[in-house]
Amino acid sequence: xxxxxxxxxEIDKTFxxxxxxxxxxxxxxxxxxxxxxxxxxxxxxxLMKVLTGIYTKDSGSIIYExxxxxxHGAREAQDAGVVIVHQELNMVGHLTVAQNxxxxxxxxxGIKIDDKKMNEExxxxxxxxxxxIDPTATMSDLTVGKQQMCEIAKAISHEAKVIIFDEPSAALxxxxxxxxxxxxxxxxxxxxxxxxxSHRMDEIxxxxxxxxxxxxxxxxxxxxxxECTKDDIINMMVGRVIYEEPKTKSMVAPDAPVVxxxxxxxAGKMVQDVSFELRKGxxxxxxxxxxxxxxxxxxxxxxxxxxxxxxxxxxxxxxxxNSPQDAVKHGIGYLSEDRKRFGIVVQKSVAENTTMxxxxxxxxxxxxxxxxxxxxxxxxxxxxxxKTPGVDQLVVNLSGGNQQKVVIAKWLCKNCDILIFDEPTxxxxxxxxxxxxxxxxxxxxxxxSIIMISSEMTEILRMSDRVVVMCEGRKTGEIxxxxxxxxxxxxxxxxxxx
Amino acid sequence: xxxxxxxxxxxxxxxxxxxxxxxxxxxxxLLSLMVNNFAGLPRIMSALNYAYFLGFLSLGVTFVxxxxxxxxxxxxxxxxxxxxxxxxLTSKGIPMLPSLLISIVVGLIFGTWNxxxxxxxxVPPFIVSMASMNMAKGxxxxxxxxxxxxxxxxxxxGWFRNLVKVGKFPVGLVVFLCVAVxxxxxxxxxxxxxxxxxxxxxxxxVRLSGVDIKKWEMLAYILCGILVGIAAIYYVGAYTTVxxxxxxxxxxxxxxGCVMGGxxxxxxxxxxxxxxxxxFIIALLQEGILALGFTKDYQLIITGLIVIVAxxxxxxxxxxxx
Numbered sequence: 001x002x003x004x005x006x007x008x009x010e011i012d013k014t015f016x017x018x019x020x021x022x023x024x025x026x027x028x029x030x031x032x033x034x035x036x037x038x039x040x041x042x043x044x045x046x047l048m049k050v051l052t053g054i055y056t057k058d059s060g061s062i063i064y065e066x067x068x069x070x071x072h073g074a075r076e077a078q079d080a081g082v083v084i085v086h087q088e089l090n091m092v093g094h095l096t097v098a099q100n101x102x103x104x105x106x107x108x109x110g111i112k113i114d115d116k117k118m119n120e121e122x123x124x125x126x127x128x129x130x131x132x133i134d135p136t137a138t139m140s141d142l143t144v145g146k147q148q149m150c151e152i153a154k155a156i157s158h159e160a161k162v163i164i165f166d167e168p169s170a171a172l173x174x175x176x177x178x179x180x181x182x183x184x185x186x187x188x189x190x191x192x193x194x195x196x197x198s199h200r201m202d203e204i205x206x207x208x209x210x211x212x213x214x215x216x217x218x219x220x221x222x223x224x225x226x227e228c229t230k231d232d233i234i235n236m237m238v239g240r241v242i243y244e245e246p247k248t249k250s251m252v253a254p255d256a257p258v259v260x261x262x263x264x265x266x267a268g269k270m271v272q273d274v275s276f277e278l279r280k281g282x283x284x285x286x287x288x289x290x291x292x293x294x295x296x297x298x299x300x301x302x303x304x305x306x307x308x309x310x311x312x313x314x315x316x317x318x319x320x321x322n323s324p325q326d327a328v329k330h331g332i333g334y335l336s337e338d339r340k341r342f343g344i345v346v347q348k349s350v351a352e353n354t355t356m357x358x359x360x361x362x363x364x365x366x367x368x369x370x371x372x373x374x375x376x377x378x379x380x381x382x383x384x385x386x387k388t389p390g391v392d393q394l395v396v397n398l399s400g401g402n403q404q405k406v407v408i409a410k411w412l413c414k415n416c417d418i419l420i421f422d423e424p425t426x427x428x429x430x431x432x433x434x435x436x437x438x439x440x441x442x443x444x445x446x447x448x449s450i451i452m453i454s455s456e457m458t459e460i461l462r463m464s465d466r467v468v469v470m471c472e473g474r475k476t477g478e479i480x481x482x483x484x485x486x487x488x489x490x491x492x493x494x495x496x497x498x
Numbered sequence: 499x500x501x502x503x504x505x506x507x508x509x510x511x512x513x514x515x516x517x518x519x520x521x522x523x524x525x526x527x528l529l530s531l532m533v534n535n536f537a538g539l540p541r542i543m544s545a546l547n548y549a550y551f552l553g554f555l556s557l558g559v560t561f562v563x564x565x566x567x568x569x570x571x572x573x574x575x576x577x578x579x580x581x582x583x584x585x586x587l588t589s590k591g592i593p594m595l596p597s598l599l600i601s602i603v604v605g606l607i608f609g610t611w612n613x614x615x616x617x618x619x620x621v622p623p624f625i626v627s628m629a630s631m632n633m634a635k636g637x638x639x640x641x642x643x644x645x646x647x648x649x650x651x652x653x654x655x656g657w658f659r660n661l662v663k664v665g666k667f668p669v670g671l672v673v674f675l676c677v678a679v680x681x682x683x684x685x686x687x688x689x690x691x692x693x694x695x696x697x698x699x700x701x702x703x704v705r706l707s708g709v710d711i712k713k714w715e716m717l718a719y720i721l722c723g724i725l726v727g728i729a730a731i732y733y734v735g736a737y738t739t740v741x742x743x744x745x746x747x748x749x750x751x752x753x754x755g756c757v758m759g760g761x762x763x764x765x766x767x768x769x770x771x772x773x774x775x776x777x778f779i780i781a782l783l784q785e786g787i788l789a790l791g792f793t794k795d796y797q798l799i800i801t802g803l804i805v806i807v808a809x810x811x812x813x814x815x816x817x818x819x820x
Binding site: 302304324325327328329334336341342343344345347356357359360366368370410 | 683687688689692693695696699700702703704705706707708709710766767
């Protein structure tokens with residue numbers, strides 16, 4: 001490891017309702033791969049966004065190559081040599097590889113774009129990375145893994161000195177991950193400083209030199225990877241936060257009726273022949289890696305996306321669900337992983353969002369009975385402990401956890417008995433998370449049935465009565481909570497399907 | 499400044515609308531000072547004539563914009579309504595009342611057509627309304643054999659002119675304000691209005707709440723069509739003669755009135771009260787421009803600029819909020 005090239009000191013950042021970064025320290029040296037770890041919402045991405053100037057920090061300092069700096073956007077950071085390779089790739093599908101790499105700074109010959117020179121330069125970059133990609137290939141024809149390598153090539157072409165990988169392996173296959181690691185090692189040899197953000201413990205042990213752990217917006221500590229165990233890191237990540245008691249056995253009565261049965265559901269590549277049962281009062285965990293097809297399964301059941309085949313039974317009766325309207329009619333509610341896009345109407349008030357699914361019951365004559373609407377909304381604000389100045393408050397002004405509660409209120413207001421929670425605590429801080437857990441347990445105890453999709457293993461183990469595991473669009477396992485462990489779930493989630 | 503905005507009375511009336519009313523009054527005072535004989539009833543009546551038909555157009559397009567859509571066909575469709583209904587009246591011998599209904603029905607048909615294509619076929623509203631605009635012109639020309647149509651004067655059985663004014667009493671103003679109140683109630687106090695605004699703000703979230711968004715989106719265009727049909731009646735009530743192939747400029751003016759009044763082009767936010775004041779400003783502006791001795795062309799330029807400034811202000815306001 002070489003000298004420190006980048007140092008962030010005492011970085012502080014507050015969003016309305018969330019202390020996102022609480023005096024965080026982080027440094028990275030030349031020629032090292034430095035892991036940045038933490039649970040969802042720990043502040044990793046926020047820290048990187050502060051670094052590249054997408055967010056402005058409230059206080060603290062950033063020292064880069066010995067100088068105090070402040071970038072005002074990804075472009076400025078890029079020009080200085082600090083580049084992020086994002087989880088979601090930012091590529092223009094119908095352009096060629098070389099055109100993508102040099103987008104915004106094309107080589108010119110007179111007024112014409114010099115494609116030949118760009119192809120040559122791209123080839124040089126790929127040679128440097130020891131990868132074999134045709135610069136003239138169309139980007140959308142490449143696999144996700146190859147596209148990511150183009151993204152890396154693009155990063156290097158900016159004379160990068162610090163490269164930040166934001167969960168690079170999430171969408172890659174095993175062999176692509178191997179290739180990625182090879183490239184990262186090469187870059188390390190070339191004395192580049194690499195920040196590696198990931199959830200995957202195994203990768204951290206394989207590829208990184210040091211690990212910095214964050215938790216709830218705070219800096220927890222930095223370890224040398226070779227000198228620590230997985231458990232050390234996990235302990236630092238989880239800390240001593242007392243969650244709702246983890247489940248050691250199913251809370252569902254053995255004779256509880258099946259409320260939802262899905263048989264041989266098919267919907268595109270991401271949902272292939274999925275079958276399962278959900279029982280009254282049960283929390284059924286859906287585990288798997290990103291892109292395993294869990295959200296797609298939920299959306300197909302809910303009628304949000306079309307399905308090709310498969311039968312759905314609600315309370316033993318076969319039902320036809322072709323649209324969310326049908327699903328809601330049969331008492332199914334869906335809480336999306338992306339609340340802002342799919343859950344709430346931000347320009348509407350808490351009360352208006354609460355009755356969104358059940359508005360026909362709040363009509364008197366032709367008018368909306370706003371008095372009744374506000375009363376009911378207030379009832380849910382009280383019972384869910386939603387923190388809002390009032391039911392007339394616009395939802396946009398609420399924190400993530402409280403927005404989630406408004407979405408829950410929407411479905412409770414509609415009196416849905418089957419609730420699909422898709423990543424219910426994503427982007428929610430720890431206190432609110434615990435409240436959501438409590439609430440889900442309470443709902444289950446009251447006889448609601450819950451499907452909980454979660455990418456957080458701890459959440460799956462803590463909340464589920466039973467766990468369904470998916471991989472690449474197929475159900476690869478089902479396991480009672482009594483027998484579920486991180487290891488056997490992970491095994492099923494990565495199972496190769498022959 | 500913040501204190502003023504927090505004042506409960508100001509909040510109730512809307513800061514934006516108070517400012518707009520101020521602008522309207524200021525414009526009137528300035529014009530009265532600059533132009534001889536501007537103050538007084540004749541100018542006001544003339545401006546009102548313009549405000550009626552433009553107002554109905556603007557109310558209609560407010561619903562469409564609330565859903566996040568746009569309608570560039572309202573002006574030519576209004577002319578199509580007036581031409582088809584007028585031709586039926588003058589050349590086909592259809593009595594007055596059914597002819598007026600024909601005007602509204604033609605508007606309704608166009609609204610339904612636009613709405614159906616936008617909501618069910620998911621054709622972008624911009625394209626749909628551009629196509630409808632030309633279709634409206636074409637249909638009107640075919641129907642009237644490219645002749646202009648003159649509606650009868652009051653003395654020749656044109657009793658519909660009483661809808662505009664009786665003697666010096668502005669009946670049109672009363673009707674317009676009543677319709678505006680109804681529109682405001684629909685938008686703010688009924689299921690239809692709630693869903694239109696909500697889907698304009700976040701379509702997917704509303705769909706995933708189990709709401710039939712297609713139905714409500716289409717309804718916005720249908721309401722718009724009906725109001726365009728009414729606008730046609732007030733246009734001929736004031737100006738008698740319509741010619742096929744025109745009407746485009748009123749799109750811009752109606753949208754300007756609507757956006758100036760605080761309706762967001764991005765959808766989800768709409769104010770009927772704002773639209774009403776916005777329409778009066780545009781009407782007074784057009785009267786003022788003529789009175790100042792400029793041609794109608796200047797009015798086109800100024801309304802164009804108003805649309806851009808109003809939309810830009812809306813964009814900036816939303817950016818600040820984020």
